[in-house]
Amino acid sequence: MKKSKFVKVxxxxxxxxxIIFDHPSTVVKCLVCGRTLSEPRGGRGEIKAEIVQVLE
Ligand SMILES: [Zn+2]
Numbered sequence: 925m926k927k928s929k930f931v932k933v934x935x936x937x938x939x940x941x942x943i944i945f946d947h948p949s950t951v952v953k954c955l956v957c958g959r960t961l962s963e964p965r966g967g968r969g970e971i972k973a974e975i976v977q978v979l980e
Pocket of ligand 1: 935936937938939940954955956957958959
């Protein structure tokens with residue numbers, strides 16, 4: 925079984941740095957501008973932002 929992770933991403937629109945879960949159950953949006961950063965895709969989320977760092 926895969927471990928869930930958190931990833932640090934940079935919003936492509938406003939460059940806000942945000943830590944998100946890589947297996948989201950709902951759409952994750954940028955807290956600053958509201959851009960979608962990750963969408964649930966039946967388990968692993970599809971990240972739509974630049975990944976800065978993966979946190980184990
Ligand atoms: Zn943003």
